[in-house]
Amino acid sequence: MTQTITKPEALLEALGLDEHLLAGARAANEAFALRVPAPYLARIRRGDPNDPLLRQILPLGEELEEQSGYVSDPLDEGAAKRAPGLLQKYAGRALLITTQACAIHCRYCFRREFPYAEQVSGEGGRWNEALEAIATDSSLEEVILSGGDPLTLSDARLKQITDALAAMPHVQRIRVHTRQPVVLPSRVDDGLSGWIVGIRQPVVFVLHVNHPNEIDDEVRAACARLRAVGVTLLNQSVLLAGVNDDVDTLKRLSITLMNAGVLPYYLHLPDRVRGTAHFDVAESRAKELVAALTTQLSGYLVPRLVREIPGAPSKTTIV
Ligand code: SF4
Numbered sequence: 001m002t003q004t005i006t007k008p009e010a011l012l013e014a015l016g017l018d019e020h021l022l023a024g025a026r027a028a029n030e031a032f033a034l035r036v037p038a039p040y041l042a043r044i045r046r047g048d049p050n051d052p053l054l055r056q057i058l059p060l061g062e063e064l065e066e067q068s069g070y071v072s073d074p075l076d077e078g079a080a081k082r083a084p085g086l087l088q089k090y091a092g093r094a095l096l097i098t099t100q101a102c103a104i105h106c107r108y109c110f111r112r113e114f115p116y117a118e119q120v121s122g123e124g125g126r127w128n129e130a131l132e133a134i135a136t137d138s139s140l141e142e143v144i145l146s147g148g149d150p151l152t153l154s155d156a157r158l159k160q161i162t163d164a165l166a167a168m169p170h171v172q173r174i175r176v177h178t179r180q181p182v183v184l185p186s187r188v189d190d191g192l193s194g195w196i197v198g199i200r201q202p203v204v205f206v207l208h209v210n211h212p213n214e215i216d217d218e219v220r221a222a223c224a225r226l227r228a229v230g231v232t233l234l235n236q237s238v239l240l241a242g243v244n245d246d247v248d249t250l251k252r253l254s255i256t257l258m259n260a261g262v263l264p265y266y267l268h269l270p271d272r273v274r275g276t277a278h279f280d281v282a283e284s285r286a287k288e289l290v291a292a293l294t295t296q297l298s299g300y301l302v303p304r305l306v307r308e309i310p311g312a313p314s315k316t317t318i319v
Contacts, residue, residue, distance in 0.1 A: 001037065001103060001152070001184070003037065003038040004035055004036065004037045004038070004103070005034065005035075005036050005037075005038075005041060006033060006034055006035055007034070008021075008022055008025035008026050008029050008034055008059060009022060011025070011034060011036065011041075011057075011058065012025070014041060015041075015044055015046050015047065015054065016046045016047045017047065017049055017054075018049065021049065021058070021060075023061065024059070024060050024061025024062070025058060025059045025060070025061075026059075027059075027061055027064055028059030028060055028061060028063040028064060028107075028275070029059045031059075031063065031064065031275065032059065032063070032105060032107070032109075032112045032275065033105060034057065034058075034059050034105060035057075035102065035103070035104055035105040036057045036104055036105075037103050037104060037183055037184050039183065039184055039185060039186070039218060040053065040057070040104055040182075040183045040184075040214075043213055043214065043216060050242065052210075052211045052213060052242070052243045052244065052249070053211060053213055053214060055107075055240070055242050055243050056106055056107060056108070056210065056211075056240070056243060057104060057105065057106065057107060058107070059107065060107070060278065062277075062278050063107065063275035063276070063278075064275070065277070066274075067274075067277035069272055070272045070273060070274045070275070070276065070277050071272065071273070071274055072113040072273070072274055073113070073114075073273075074110060074271045074272045074273050074310075075089075075110060075271055075308055075310050076310035076311065077089075077111075077114070078115075079310070079311075081119075082094060082130075082133050083129045083130045083132070083133040084118065084119060084120075084129050084130060085097045085098075085119050085120050085127055085129070085130040086129075086130035086133050086134070088140075090313060090314055091139070091313065092139060092140065092141050092142060093140065093141065093142035093143070093144060093175075094133075094134060094137075094140050094142075094143060094144070095143075095144040095146045096127070096130055096131075096134075096143060096144065096145055096146065096161070097114075097116070097119045097120050097130075097146055097147060097148070098120065098127075098145050098146065098147050098148065098150040098153060098161065099120055099147045099148040099149070099150065099152055099153055100114075100116035100119075100120055100147065100148045101147070101148050101149065101152040101153075102147065102148050102149040102152060102179070103149060103151075103152060103179070103180055103183050103184045103187075104179060104183040104184075106179075106208075107275075107276065107279075108238055108240055108270055108273075108276050108279045109273070110270075110271035110273045111148075112273060112274075112275065112276075113273065113274065116148070120147075120148075127160075127161065127164075131161070131164045131165070134165070134168060134171065135164075135167075135168050137170075138170040139170075140170065140171065141170060141171065141172045141173065142171070142172065142173040142174075142175060143165055143171055143173075143174055143175070144175045144176075144177060145158075145161065145174065145175070145176045145177070146177045147177075149177075149178050149179055149180055150176055150177070150178060151176070151178045151180035151181075151187055151192070152180070155191040155192060155194070155195045158195050159195055159198065162174060162195070162198070162199045162200075165200075165201070166199070166200040166201070171201060172201055172202075173201050173202055173203075173204065174199055174201045174202070174203050174204070175203075175204045175205075175206060176203065176204070176205045176206070177206045177208070178205060178206075178207065178208075179207065179208045181205070181207060181219065181222040181223065181226065182207055182208070182209055182214050182215070182219050182222075183214075185218040185219050185221065185222035186218070186222075187222075188222035188225045188226060193225060193226075193228075193229045196226070196229045196230070196231060197229050197230075202230075202232070203230065203231050203232070204231070204232045204233075204234060205226060205231050205232070205233050205234070206234045206235070206236055206265070207223075207233065207234070207235045207236075207262060208235070208236060208237070208238075209235050209237060209253065209257060209262070210237045210238055210240060210243055210244050210253070211243055211244050211249060211253060212249065212252040212253045212255075212256040215256050215257070215260055219260065220259075220260045223260045223261050223262055224260075224261065227261050233260075233261055233262040233263065234262065234263050234265040235257050235262045235263065235264050235265055235266075235303075236265055236266035236267075236268060236303075237253065237264070237266070237267050237268065237303065238267075238268045238269075238270050238279075239267055239268065239269055239270065239281045239286055239289070239305075240270060240279045240281070241278065241279050241280060241281050242278075242279070243279070245281045245285065245286075245289065246289070247289055247292045247293060247296070250267070250289060250293055251293060251296055251297060254293070254297055254301040254302070254303065255297075255301065258301055263300065264301055264302070264303040265303055265304065266303055266304055266306050266315070267286075267290065267303040267304065267305050267306070268306055268307070268308070269281065269283060269286055269305070269306070269307040269318070271308060283307075283318060286305055286318065286319075287305065287318060287319055290302065290303075290305045290318075290319045291319070304317055304319070305317070305318040305319040306318060
């Protein structure tokens, strides 16, 4: 976490990128800070402003252009708040906002303007209220650790949460949404494995990989370690213009994930959060892409194309 680039000028220098990108990067960095850890940086091609991994992390001036229909809380998560740090959107499961910290800042993030100050506290005191709400609602069979990225918390803090959940008989599954095994694979160490082994319930990790170049040998090793301690690995991608909106990339992504032991599960149409209009892919184009994938891959390698619609009882399947 200490070997992280947070300054636009340092990013451009490290990747040999043209200085004309600097003004926009500095301006957008003010609104949503740049953050990219060393292992992820190493996978970005030097001197290529169109690199699909760079596009996910480089602040651009166009993020600051107001676009109609793009808002701060496109999923109306404010309405899903059950307790400080606890959101419930769908029946049977609830989402614990464990932290606001991430190892990487993804420019398309739908929580880039999330009011974390109201949702999590550094001391964990507010988790108590959230955990209390879970404990007293026996309909909640699954708890999703989210954020931010839950794996930015120490193993001890994670254990605090899962020990509390272990004492709730109705909580049957723990799901962790994280990008850390991909952007900082060394996080999957003995300590993390020990934490997972001690969890009473089955554990599912949902990784967020958008491009096959994000998966290298270190990531494959991290996935293997997670599988070795019994974690089910799923992936959800976001369909992003200029990153993965072509058949060849999506096909290679599914195959690369499966070879790493990760099931490609969801392909999300991007949420319309302010500053991300340049990533948008039309629904008609998304359908064409998935239709093409269907003719080229085994069924289990074709992710479900979905969109999240505020207030809907589940994610809305497009294909
Ligand atoms: S890791 Fe997830 S929560 Fe963090 S910035 Fe990226 S998309 Fe957002």
